[in-house]
Amino acid sequence: MKRLRFHSASLAQINIRAASLLVPHSDRLEWTAEWNAELYHLCQCRPSHTPHADPLEFSLGAFRDAFWIRCNHLRSDGLPILKAGSPARCGLLLTTFAVIGFLACLCLPRARTALLPIHSFRPTDLVMISSASYAGAQLPTIPLENYQEWQTDTDKLFSQIAWYYPSAKNVYVSHQRTARLSIALASGNLFRVLGVPGPSAPGRSPNGASLILSRAAWRTWYHGDPNLVGRTANIDGQPVLIAAILPDNDGQLPGQMEAWLLEDQHALGQLPPKAKGFVFARIRGSAFPAPRGGIRVMTETRAGVTPCFECISVAWLAHQPTSNFFFALLLASMALPATTALPLGDYRDRLALTVHARRWAFLAMKFLLVLAVVYPASIALAWGPSLAGSTAVFLQVATAFLALLFAFRWILQDQRRRCPECLRLLSNPARVGQASCNFLSWNGTELFCDRGHGLLHIPELATSWFSTQRWLCLDSSWLCLFPETRSPSPGMV
Amino acid sequence: MPVDAKLSHTAAMILQAIHAGHIYGFSVMQMTGLPSGTVYPAMRRLERDGLILSRWEQQSIADADQRPPRKYYRVTRTGKATLEAVYQRYPLLEKMIPSPQSALKVEQRV
Structure with missing residues (x-):
């Protein structure tokens, strides 16, 4: 019991130190001294004699004290800093x-990815090709047949080009457990095009494919197993080598994929020609200037049809x-x-x-x-x-x-609606004048500063002699009218 | 501070507790059952309004007992006058926290 009370007292001491940091510097010493003195006496009391004397509870009350001090801390001019309508509040x-x-x-x-762009470190010559402009950059829009044609036809424009197709496949995860993962069927050069070092070559699987897992999928499905790389995963009955786990930053690609299955061109050719996927490419320096603004248009005439594609800079995206x-x-x-x-x-x-x-x-x-x-x-x-x-x-x-x-x-x-001197909200609006007696006069609203800095006249109708609100400063002789604002009643406890 | 000031019941309890001889914060807390986050700010307000006064214990006395000096409170003359006015508003206050003077009055009546 004594040991528990000792720990409670130590914790209370820490709390009081933390609470003292919330107190304005000018009052900190006095409040800390009083709290410490009270805490000392509280700790000396026998619990049986004072059932409510819990040091920890007392120290938590110090936070409430500190908050009260912070809210009611008087400035040099006698008004609380955080009063309603104050600029600080x-x-x-x-x-x-x-x-x-x-x-x-x-x-x-x-939203985190959008707020803290992670693609900005991608190569500046890296572009994403889309047929639905930049707004459709998150959707697969490029058919496999187009990608296959561009591989040979666009040598002068792109140094490298890669494609991936989003799909869902059953993966044997652990004992008697199969998970359905969103897996991208990708060309083997995808990560080399993206500028991600490491997992760019196909693995040693019998079919030449290799699996790259996102870090999130690695944590979720394999519980962060550190020895996973190098093992074989079973995807829809086919054994595939797990070649790497992508860092979080590199795994953020359109389609929200959990894994990428890197395959050779022959395997990709088994997909339907109209299967739509995402295309990333590296622009040749001599093809056109570096894509600063982000969008370049590439057209291709084919059998009388002129499809329009847009190359979007990934860094710009x-x-x-x-x-x-x-x-x-x-x-x-x-x-x-x-x-x-x-x-x-x-x-x-x-x-x-x-x-x-x-x-x-x-x-x-x-x-x-x-x-x-x-x-x-x-x-x-x-x-x-x-x-x-x-x-x-x-x-x-x-x-x-x-x-x-x-x-x-x-x-x-x-x-x-603020006083230009103390920047507090003006109060006590009063309507002045009558609209029917507006000749050579004015009607509108008057507000005044609680601290007696001045009056604000707001005209009801803008006239040539009173077109906008006007501030009238009051000199110090008026301050005697505003003494009550300096000390709130103790009844506010 | 005017004598007929309208104190809240909490503030009146704290003032009465100090008047009854509970002269430091923890003792007021024990007497009134109010938490520390309420008592100390209330005492600061009462002090600011001149109803109570505080003074730090002499460092030499605290040093002799090997403990930190304590802050003591006492009710001022204005505070006492305010309390008299407050009894009209909260008649049970004196019974809840009897002060030595009131206890004496009761004995005299008996």
Whole structure:
């Protein structure tokens, strides 16, 4: 029992140290000293005499104390930092949303791949050939017959070309256990074309094929067996050598394959000619300039038909979600003036340059944080679920556009409702004047700063002499009207 | 702080506990049954509003006992006046946490 209490006291000490880090620096020493003193006396008590004296419970209360201090920490001007409507709370909320968005992206495998592009390290001359433009890059679109023709006809364009066909096959995994894996039937040079070192040559299986497993499949089906490479797997009754396990980064290819069965051309020729797969190729330097923008069109005339294929830079494809987001950002920026007024008001009245600078910095911070919120959120929403490429692109652009547009509107409205000096939200709106008595006067709404910095006049109707909201600074003689805001009542306990 | 201030029941309990002689945080916690995350912030508010005062124990006394110095609280004159006003609002408060003075009053009545 004594030993348990000793451990509890040690843990409580650690908790108190952690809680003290949450306390603002100016108050930390005093609070830590008080907590430590109380903890000492608490630990000295006999548990039988004080049944509620649990050091661990006490130390957890220190976190609640610390949170209260953090929320009610008084600045030099006497107001809490995180009071409702304060700029710190606004920034904290936006940062929290941004962190949640990034965490959501990291939890969703497809969204994580879109957020942290892993194809960007691929060779710059590596392209993917698709007949459904870049939006269809996640779908198999190239028939085997086209691939076979290109192997001989495109020597001047491509130095190497590889193809794979997504399929599902039964694999004998372990004792009496068979799993159905999504396996790509691929040409033997696939990984050499992709620039992945290692498993590029066919193995020593009797049929010349070799199996490359993704790391996820290795973990799921073979429980991460370190001696798996070199063994033989039974795929639909055929023995195949397991040649390698791909690292996570290299395994991210269209089609979400769990394994690749590298076969020679003869074996691939057994597939139907119309079987559609994915084609990757390396462009010859002399064929055309390096694909910076991403898309090159290749046409081929065959029996009167002119099919159109597009070569998409794989490195560029990796940055597609970012490109989509910037496109949505451009659209939202263009649409914003049509949905709300851009001027932030007339604030020329005796405001110092530093006040203006702080106000604009706060506005810029809100814009940046909104971008940090919307970017991962749009990626998580569009690329998180297993949607087709074109649907995901549309969904990302649409959600990012709408979210940015409404967020920008909110930013401007929020900025207009803040005191330019303390950046807190203005309060106590009062309607002033009458519309019928508008001649040489005005009617509208007045808001004031709780700390007595000034009044904001917002006209109901824009006139030539009062077209936008106007800020009126109050001098220090008015401060006597605002004393109660400095000390909240103890009844708030 | 005005005498007729409206304290919450929790704040009133803590003030009464200090008045009753529970002069440090842990003792107030034990008396009132409130957790540490409530008691210390409440005492800070009461101190800020002038209802209680705190002082650190002398380092020499703590050193002699080989322990950390402790922080003690006491009710101020304003705090006592506020308590008198609060008894009207929470009549059971004095019975829940009897202070030495109130115990004396009861004895005199008997």
